Amino acid sequence: MKTVHVRYFAAFRDATGRSEETIASAAETLAELFGERVAAHTALHPEAAARVALNDTLVDWESAFSDGDEVLFFPPVAGG
Amino acid sequence: MSFSITDTPIDLPAIRAALEHHGCGAAVFFEGRVRDHNEGEAVDRLEYEVYRPLAQSEGEKILAEAAERWSIERSVCIHREGRLELGELAIVVGVVSAHRDEAFQAARYIIDEAKVRLPIWKKEHYRSGEAHWVNCQRCGAHAHAHSG
Numbered sequence: 488m489k490t491v492h493v494r495y496f497a498a499f500r501d502a503t504g505r506s507e508e509t510i511a512s513a514a515e516t517l518a519e520l521f522g523e524r525v526a527a528h529t530a531l532h533p534e535a536a537a538r539v540a541l542n543d544t545l546v547d548w549e550s551a552f553s554d555g556d557e558v559l560f561f562p563p564v565a566g567g
Numbered sequence: 568m569s570f571s572i573t574d575t576p577i578d579l580p581a582i583r584a585a586l587e588h589h590g591c592g593a594a595v596f597f598e599g600r601v602r603d604h605n606e607g608e609a610v611d612r613l614e615y616e617v618y619r620p621l622a623q624s625e626g627e628k629i630l631a632e633a634a635e636r637w638s639i640e641r642s643v644c645i646h647r648e649g650r651l652e653l654g655e656l657a658i659v660v661g662v663v664s665a666h667r668d669e670a671f672q673a674a675r676y677i678i679d680e681a682k683v684r685l686p687i688w689k690k691e692h693y694r695s696g697e698a699h700w701v702n703c704q705r706c707g708a709h710a711h712a713h714s715g
Contacts, residue, residue, distance in 0.1 A: 497616050497688035498700040534703060538686075543620050559618070565701040566615070566646060566687030567599045567658045567678060 488513055489554040493524065498562040499537075502530040517541065518548040521560060536563035568634060568641065570626035572617050574648045577656040582643050591640050591663035595670040597678050599658035601651050605701070609694040615657065617648040618686040629680045633673040639664040644677055646687060 494507045503524070514520040517539045525531050539548055540559040552558060569585065579598075586594055601613050630642050643661040651657060660677045664670040689701045 496618060496686070497690070498703040501700070536702065540621060540686075543624075545621065545625075559621075561618070561686050562688065562700065563702040564683065564685060564687055565689040566685040567682035 489552065489556075491520070491552060491555070492557045493520075494557065494559045496559070496561055498534075499531065499560050502532070503528040504530075515551060516549050517546065517552055517558060520552065520558060521548070524560070534563050537561060538564070568627070568630040569643045570623065570630050571645050572619055572622055572626075572648050573645055577645050577647060577659050579656070579659065582645065582659055582661050585643060586641050586661050586663045588640050588663050590665060591670075592665055593667035593670040594661065594663045595667070595674040597658075597660040597674050598656055599678070601653050601655050601657055603653050605691055608691070610653070610691050611694050612653065612692045613651045613657070614690040614692065614698075615646070615648050615651065616688045616690070617646070619648075621686045622646070625684050625686070626681065629677055629684065632680070633662070633676050636676070637664070637669040637673040639669050639673045642673065642677065644681060646681065646685065648687075 488511045490509060490511050492509050495503050500506050512520050512523055514523055525533060538545060538561040541550060541552055542557050603610050626644060630644060633642060640663050646658045660674050662670045662674040690698055691701055692698045
């Protein structure tokens with residue numbers, strides 16, 4: 488199990504009712520980690536255009552993560 | 568090149584001053600303003616949430632890419648954060664170059680990339696009293712279900 492710090496933004500924060508949480512995860516990839524969070528928070532849904540960042544760097548959903556990492560879940564962006 | 572996020576109104580004259588350059592015959596500015604409607608809904612105001620650390624680095628990357636692709640002299644991009652009223656400036660892009668083609672193309676590239684790459688989220692507050700995060704299909708469905 489790895490312990491990671493997860494942060495939620497905008498619609499994801501509204502859906503989970505929190506801006507961050509520290510969790511223990513058995514997931515291998517960030518996609519699997521998000522899947523675990525969807526299972527834990529009933530109002531959280533996958534979004535096709537969602538992005539993920541690992542320690543302030545945008546990465547692929549299939550990326551692995553390490554114990555102590557900070558994971559940022561971004562819902563679809565809408566700047567401008 | 569200068570990219571920034573601000574939680575106070577965008578100072579257009581300051582941007583124009585920063586882009587004064589006697590070697591440039593062309594200055595192109597894009598103003599993104601808060602519109603009073605979207606997809607059939609009357610919009611009252613907006614709220615922008617920004618994840619600043621990544622917005623800053625990604626914004627600087629976009630300006631660097633534009634400078635690499637087109638022969639431009641200077642560029643500025645400023646995006647607002649927080650609550651905005653109708654008509655307010657949400658984003659301003661300014662580019663100066665010797666000739667107009669480069670300035671037009673670079674400015675177009677910067678605004679297009681900014682909209683899809685910056686970690687910025689827009690919440691529309693409607694006259695009906697409802698509010699939705701833009702571009703978030705299933706989150707919107709959820710919000711409807713609970714505001715019913």
